[in-house]
Amino acid sequence: WEAGKGAVWRLSFGQDGAARWRRLAGGLSMPHTVKRGPDGRIYVSEMNRILTLDPDAADAQASVRTVIGDLPDNRLHDNRHPLSSFVFDGNGDLLVNVGAPSDRCLDAAGKPKVDARGACVEDAATAQVRRHAYLGNGRWAEDSTVFASGLRNSIALVRHASGTVLQAENSVDLDTPNHPYDEVNVLTQGRHYGWPYCVDLATPLPGWPARQARCNERERPIALLPPHAAPLDLIYYEGAMFPELQGRLLMTWHGFRRAAGRIVAVETDGQGRPLTDIGGRYAVYPRGALSYPAGAPSVNGKVLTPGWDKIAGRHPRGSPVTMATAPDGSIWVTDDRSRAILRIARPR
Template sequence: MRVLAAALALGLIGGAAQAQGYARDGRTCDGYPRAPIETVAGTCAGLVLAPPPASLALSKRTIRMPRTLLPLANGDLLVSDLGAWTTGRGAVWRVTPRPGGEPTIKPVLHRLDMPHTLAIGPDGNVYVGEMSRISRFDPDAADPQATLTPVVTGLPDNRLHENRHPLSAFVWDADGAFLVNVGAPSDQCPPKAGQKTCPEAERQAAIWRFAPAGPGKWAAEPTVFARGLRNSLAFVRTRAGTILQAENSIDVTTPTWPPEELNVIVKGAHYGWPYCMGANEAAPAWKAQRVGCASYRKPDLLLPPHGAPLDLVEYRGAMFPELSGRLLVSLHGYRPTGSRILAIELDANGLPKPGAKPRDLTPGWGAVKGKRPAGAPVGMAVASDGAIWVADDRNGAILRFAKDRR
């Protein structure tokens, strides 16, 4: 996430929606109303869910701020809904897409605290991450809310910090351990008089590991798996077993610095926050401390500055063979580098190929008056047919990227 003041000024937090939605002109994309987004040749974007003009305001939407998507076996989607940047307003919904018509939306969970990640665990159960805990639940139960069972608790509660990073993202390691994002409670942790290090960086701005403790159980106390990571919402374990993280770097007014980062996560490594950014360059707040950046692990790939990556997905679908094995990256940022989805080539070990240049799959997703708002992609999911589903939280939309069959 970016600095709270900037987000408030842009109307991204607290209930203000953008003034326009996605226009429809009667054309379709693989059965869905075509979204006026410019995509790479041979592809198009369809509108699965988008508020009509009368419901653009956040308070009038059924799904207020869709964040992540989880396809189910029957073709439905579970959708996490942040609701608002405060507690008790989040939800999970079940969406049944209807090509050519409006989807069916049913409530699954409610009164959640800023839910973000939805995932199916190694045990086949569905898990949801809230601000300070991770729980499992049964979406097919008669009362899914009654099945909500916390399995990881005690995650930091950052909601009152000015530059908060309260949302939890998680993956499971090969041994079944939970690896959980714990964001930094500030942007740059500027040093106070006499400080040589940032106390926040001792345990936060990190990935925590909760060791498995039996079927469906994890240790109550975590260890720090990797540190120096400001915010790891974009976080994936590839099929090869490599853990990748896309870093949301510090917030400065310079539009071309610092770059966001794609990191390979290694146990015990330190990735530099708040002392060093990008290609191991000293952060402005810590230059006077003469910090040495050589000891921190460098990014494996630099991403567009201020792009705000919020999800990583390894594409393994049939619809786009040219993307097979590529890493998809959603860039949520409101600056010109955001509002896009990138594809990055990986090698057989799940590592970014040296010198790989990200491919922009959505070269035209900026705001165009009367046509479309600036896209704000967050969570992505690959459906059984290989279509790529994307949640656009600022605009209350769910989109489906598919082959252009016209």
């Protein structure tokens, strides 16, 4: 979380199977998302910019170039959600996350911070996914338009081949372990998804009166996730190693509460939207399950990492962040608290 300490590394393996690391670029501030662009170059979201580099260059550091700059900066932890994330849209546009600078837009006395219209003062320029138009030849517009708003922290973004854009929402940090629920949203141009006014399907957030929240005017999530699951990545599995997972949406649940520390595979429809249950349940550590709200749609997922709670002398609790599918179909996962890269694969 300190500026200038981040780096991009390339991991490869020798014929002896030993891991080899090559530092491609350093001096970065909170780099997070890494994707290969349509031009074959590597694109990375740093805290306040999107950059690109050539991983095959003799001097990869010298190939670093800013694609989009001037994203919101952390400014010594004044910003609660400084990490950037992005996906490429079908026409080459970049859809970029700009997280909310606070938890729920309240002042020190617990009162809403509002403008003359009674709206959260942070809602106009943050807590949104922005669209940066593709200009061609590896260039994107610095100016942006708002694609979707009312999104506290859109670190988990994915685009399906059909054009569906999904976002997994890390909801606010209330003290109770059972509320509020995290969400999966289908993002649509111009819609508002509730932050900081509403949580769950249409529940006004504590601190925001119903007349200000206007939850009936906000877009509802397509599905609820367990409270404080903290989803940090979404990918569609298309590998050959696990045919039973073909087309499923994989999620990392990173959070520290009892429902988190899992990787989950969710069945989807033809547009990549998760199939849902009504009256479903979710597992908690160390054992047991709890119910979702009555009548609420929830994800119907298969847990790929059962028993990933902390077990003394064997392994720490899982803290998965991002995923990738390797050419052989195995699933690679970063685990930040363990400072590890994990590989999920069938035995040879």
